[in-house]
Amino acid sequence: KNQVEQSPQSLIILEGKNCTLQCNYTVSPFSNLRWYKQDTGRGPVSLTIMTFSENTKSNGRYTATLDADTKQSSLHITASQLSDSASYICVVSAKDQAGTALIFGKGTTLSVSS
């Protein structure tokens, strides 16, 4: 069964601190993995997309890692800001004969406080 599990479910950190969010998946056949940021009441916004051969990809203060062997990914946020408060969703893509299917994790809710 295709599944994407994220941890922790929620996280509270002080402004300026770093944090790491985890994503474990059992998706086959794996195509790629995305991290999205979703502000409350808004649609998700793509942060990074990683294929099987990519181990690390950065987008500003966001750095995503992918270990395709252990089927784990992480999203590291450096020097957090109040605007980083949002839900972070891991999405794994599987390609089959019908096309592309996206499997979404439930997300990690990050709260950055001053």
Added chain:
Amino acid sequence: DTGVSQNPRHKITKRGQNVTFRCDPISEHNRLYWYRQTLGQGPEFLTYFQNEAQLEKSRLLSDRFSAERPKGSFSTLEIQRTEQGDSAMYLCASSLDPTSGMETQYFGPGTRLLVL
């Protein structure tokens, strides 16, 4: 083009009524997706179109749900005989058919449905 747009942004209806949502994708995008998201959960895939063809439909999708994309541009999602359990955010996303296997979906702001 300013991205994916959805209308209405909010909808309140009584149980048993029919509702219809509209999604206008990014103009050159040939793929269009519908998702449902409930509070505290990630988006749940409902269905997607390649141009006007509905290629995949989630097994979770009730017969009360129907989606169309008649001209391969905008899409509508209709829910018939709404139930309280249909209350959720309905998200639309569009993308270009990927040639390299790397597809990026662009999401609209969503339509929030409340069934009383």
